[in-house]
Amino acid sequence: MRPNLTKDISFQSFKDFYWLKEELQAFCRESGISSSGSKIEISDRIETFLQTGEIKKTIRKSSINKKIKPQVDLSLDTVITENHRCSQDVRAFFKATIPKFHFSTYIQNYFKSNVGKTYRDVVNAWYEEEERKKDPTFKKKIAPQFEYNQFTRDFFADPKNQGKTRAEAIEAWNKIKKLPGSNKYDPNN
Numbered sequence: 001m002r003p004n005l006t007k008d009i010s011f012q013s014f015k016d017f018y019w020l021k022e023e024l025q026a027f028c029r030e031s032g033i034s035s036s037g038s039k040i041e042i043s044d045r046i047e048t049f050l051q052t053g054e055i056k057k058t059i060r061k062s063s064i065n066k067k068i069k070p071q072v073d074l075s076l077d078t079v080i081t082e083n084h085r086c087s088q089d090v091r092a093f094f095k096a097t098i099p100k101f102h103f104s105t106y107i108q109n110y111f112k113s114n115v116g117k118t119y120r121d122v123v124n125a126w127y128e129e130e131e132r133k134k135d136p137t138f139k140k141k142i143a144p145q146f147e148y149n150q151f152t153r154d155f156f157a158d159p160k161n162q163g164k165t166r167a168e169a170i171e172a173w174n175k176i177k178k179l180p181g182s183n184k185y186d187p188n189n
Contacts, residue, residue: 016180
C-alpha cells in the first residue's frame, strides 16, 4: 500500500513509489523546501531532506542574465551564447525563417549544447530533425520525468497489447504506480 508523503516517510518508501509533481511540491511547501524546478530537481531535494534533514538550496541563475537586453537584430549568423534564451524575439525570427517552427525539446537542447554555433546551424538541425521524424521507425526520446508517457509507449509496443485501448493502458499504469519499485512497463507482468 502506498504511504502518505509526509516528513515521517522513510527514504526507501519515498524512492519506491510514484509521486505526482503536485504531491512533491506540496511536501516541499510543508517542509520549507523550495518547490520550484523540474520534477527530478524537486525529488532530489526531497531525497536529500529525507536522508540528511538538510534543506538543499536551489541553484538560481544569476539575475545578471535576466537584465541583458534581448538581442533584436537576429540573423542566420547570430551566434548561440552561453546565456541564450528562447525569447519571443528568437521565436519570431525562426517562425519567419521556418514557417512551421516551434521550440521542440530537441531544438531547446540543441541551443544548450551548441554554444558558439549559429542560427544557421539551428535551422539545419531543425530540418534534419523533421527528416528523421518522417522515418516510420523514428521515436522521440522521452525525458525521464515523463514516466507515464514512457509506460504507455512501452505498453502499446508490446505485441500482446495489440488492439488494447488507451483506457486499458491507463488502468495498467494506475496499478503499477501504486506498487513499490519501478514504474517501467514490464512485458512479463
